[in-house]
Amino acid sequence: MQGAGMIDHYARQPFCFSSCMELREVLGKRAMDEHRLLELIEEAPADSIYYHTHSYYLRHAYTQQLYSNDFANWIALYAQDRVLGERLGVLDPFEFSDIEQLRNEIVMILADHLHHATTVARCVVSEPFEFIRSHVIEIPLGLEAGSLWEFREALADVEVGAIFNHVCEARMRKKPLSMDFAYWLSSAEGLGLRELALKVERVGRLGLSLEGMRIKILRLCDQELARQRTL
Amino acid sequence: MLEQYRDLAPQGTVDLLRQLGRRVEGRSLIHVNSTRYGGGVAEMLHRLMPLFEELGIKVRWEVTAGSDLFYRATKGFHNALQGSSQRITTEMFDEYIESNRASAKRLNLDAEFAMIHDPQPAALIDARPRGATWMWRCHIDISTPQHSVWRFLRPFVIRYDAAIFSLPRFSQRLPLPQFLIYPSIDPLSEKNRELPPEEIDRVLERLGVPRDKPILLQVSRFDRFKDPVGVVAAYRLVKKSHDCRLVLAGGTATDDPEAAEVLAEVQEAVATDPDVHILLLPPTANLEINALQRAATIVYQKSTREGFGLTVAEALWKGKPVIGGETGGITVQLIPGVTGFTVNSPEGAAFCTRRLLNDPELMALLGQQGKEYARHRFLITRHLQEYLGLLIYLQQRIPNG
Numbered sequence: 001m002q003g004a005g006m007i008d009h010y011a012r013q014p015f016c017f018s019s020c021m022e023l024r025e026v027l028g029k030r031a032m033d034e035h036r037l038l039e040l041i042e043e044a045p046a047d048s049i050y051y052h053t054h055s056y057y058l059r060h061a062y063t064q065q066l067y068s069n070d071f072a073n074w075i076a077l078y079a080q081d082r083v084l085g086e087r088l089g090v091l092d093p094f095e096f097s098d099i100e101q102l103r104n105e106i107v108m109i110l111a112d113h114l115h116h117a118t119t120v121a122r123c124v125v126s127e128p129f130e131f132i133r134s135h136v137i138e139i140p141l142g143l144e145a146g147s148l149w150e151f152r153e154a155l156a157d158v159e160v161g162a163i164f165n166h167v168c169e170a171r172m173r174k175k176p177l178s179m180d181f182a183y184w185l186s187s188a189e190g191l192g193l194r195e196l197a198l199k200v201e202r203v204g205r206l207g208l209s210l211e212g213m214r215i216k217i218l219r220l221c222d223q224e225l226a227r228q229r230t231l
Numbered sequence: 232m233l234e235q236y237r238d239l240a241p242q243g244t245v246d247l248l249r250q251l252g253r254r255v256e257g258r259s260l261i262h263v264n265s266t267r268y269g270g271g272v273a274e275m276l277h278r279l280m281p282l283f284e285e286l287g288i289k290v291r292w293e294v295t296a297g298s299d300l301f302y303r304a305t306k307g308f309h310n311a312l313q314g315s316s317q318r319i320t321t322e323m324f325d326e327y328i329e330s331n332r333a334s335a336k337r338l339n340l341d342a343e344f345a346m347i348h349d350p351q352p353a354a355l356i357d358a359r360p361r362g363a364t365w366m367w368r369c370h371i372d373i374s375t376p377q378h379s380v381w382r383f384l385r386p387f388v389i390r391y392d393a394a395i396f397s398l399p400r401f402s403q404r405l406p407l408p409q410f411l412i413y414p415s416i417d418p419l420s421e422k423n424r425e426l427p428p429e430e431i432d433r434v435l436e437r438l439g440v441p442r443d444k445p446i447l448l449q450v451s452r453f454d455r456f457k458d459p460v461g462v463v464a465a466y467r468l469v470k471k472s473h474d475c476r477l478v479l480a481g482g483t484a485t486d487d488p489e490a491a492e493v494l495a496e497v498q499e500a501v502a503t504d505p506d507v508h509i510l511l512l513p514p515t516a517n518l519e520i521n522a523l524q525r526a527a528t529i530v531y532q533k534s535t536r537e538g539f540g541l542t543v544a545e546a547l548w549k550g551k552p553v554i555g556g557e558t559g560g561i562t563v564q565l566i567p568g569v570t571g572f573t574v575n576s577p578e579g580a581a582f583c584t585r586r587l588l589n590d591p592e593l594m595a596l597l598g599q600q601g602k603e604y605a606r607h608r609f610l611i612t613r614h615l616q617e618y619l620g621l622l623i624y625l626q627q628r629i630p631n632g
Binding site: 019021023024025026028060062063128130132135137139140141142158159160161 | 242243246247250251396399400402403404405408409410411412566569570600603604607608616617620621623624
């Protein structure tokens with residue numbers, strides 16, 4: 001697919017692919033109703049808010065529920081509060097630049113809903129909301145890409161945990177953002193492709209699965225490679 | 232040996248394991264439990280040990296021993312911690328401590344990491360070597376324990392560096408990090424490897440189980456929590472409309488003195504029905520269990536309390552529809568209508584059985600989806616990955632670890 005005679009632009013710093021695995025820690029904090037859920041969301045460690053809003057992507061498709069955040073699913077399913085479930089379910093974690101912003105938004109929606117509720121919502125089944133946090137262990141894959149073509153080829157083949165690591169983990173938990181696909185594509189040490197980077201950054205916000213994100217990013221890379229060939 | 236999992240585990244898993252292994256290569260790890268054969272813990276350890284070794288971890292497995300009184304005490308603990316009312320005497324508590332002291336003297340506990348499995352050897356914490364990182368791996372549900380037993384065990388448990396539970400709801404309020412790791416099955420073990428049809432036929436013939444009608448199967452110890460009497464009741468309801476056989480295949484473990492009592496109750500319930508087969512299998516009957524599961528039409532795990540219930544994962548891996556009690560780890564293995572059904576009574580089990588027997592296409596679909604789900608969530612490769620991740624995490628967090 002690489003065009004004959006095309007000169008690949010090489011980055012000063014290659015992109016190093018790493019996969020990751022999730023280690024789950026039970027915090028021993030359980031909510032039986034929405035009021036307690038709100039209190040615990042306010043005091044839970046950031047890693048727990050992250051787990052309940054991002055780990056959806058790492059789960060097997062058979063266990064993925066309607067919404068991508070656990071708070072919304074529990075409220076709709078067990079607390080039987082469909083309206084609040086929907087208000088939380090529509091939240092897009094990729095809209096927020098850090099976990100505290102996301103937590104504040106969740107707290108605001110919950111508090112506002114409970115403040116205006118005419119009846120006290122109660123959990124009607126004995127399934128508490130269990131607070132869990134995740135520790136992500138990064139696993140370098142020994143795979144590097146220096147050009148857009150190499151990046152595209154590696155991305156097509158890489159284990160799916162790497163997509164999570166470079167899209168979710170890199171944005172929300174790792175500072176600086178050097179592990180982020182979009183950052184590397186746009187930065188001066190990377191490829192300096194700002195337009196492509198912007199499009200790649202938006203992929204997280206499309207509500208796709210990790211495999212879906214892979215396919216979309218590959219398509220964007222192919223379009224950019226095709227554009228470069230015409231220059 | 233790891234290479235043999237490449238085509239069985241999800242893509243990329245073996246390479247990830249090798250990468251993780253490098254981070255703890257050369258470290259020493261000891262596993263301690265109370266029985267070498269029988270029961271899920273021993274079975275998992277037999278399979279995990281060589282894989283840890285292949286990844287360069289210096290791993291050993293030690294087994295505690297004890298008197299009859301010790302085994303009666305720990306069986307009582309096991310039931311009491313899972314919520315059943317048990318009478319534990321002062322002598323039994325004393326024997327538990329004495330047996331653990333004796334084991335501590337006899338066993339070589341010298342390792343950088345130790346994973347102590349279940350309540351039986353929990354008191355070994357008294358003998359932890361300086362600087363070692365100890366984890367208590369609890370395979371059972373201790374969420375609603377009999378308080379006298381938990382009050383006795385808790386002071387031992389809180390001295391560990393971390394605890395590992397199979398489900399969040401199994402855990403207790405403890406002042407130490409509690410991790411969540413599902414147990415697993417090994418697709419290459421004698422119990423789960425592929426079997427040619429003629430081998431399945433041979434084994435069933437030897438066991439005296441004809442293959443002339445659909446086979447309903449439950450494989451588990453004769454233990455009250457596994458509800459074998461409830462399975463017989465479900466079978467009787469199904470039998471009114473569908474001609475079928477019931478096979479109850481029960482292994483016994485060396486630390487399970489209550490099994491004979493429960494077996495007698497089952498035999499009484501079955502009476503002289505020629506289509507019910509009670510098979511008493513030794514702990515080493517892995518080939519027989521494999522063949523029975525592969526020959527079964529529907530597999531039950533109708534427990535009323537359950538640790539994790541890995542017989543469910545075994546059946547899922549063999550592409551069988553499974554009906555399980557809505558309890559413990561069965562609820563994370565059976566996604567209703569996707570990989571099987573969960574039920575709360577013999578009537579519920581009978582209803583789902585009839586539905587499946589009437590719809591072979593649904594049986595095939597659940598079987599296919601169940602196998603795929605087991606591949607991702609319940610194989611030994613995922614289990615090993617999480618144990619390695621935990622060792623890496625603990626060695627970073629605890630400077631001496």
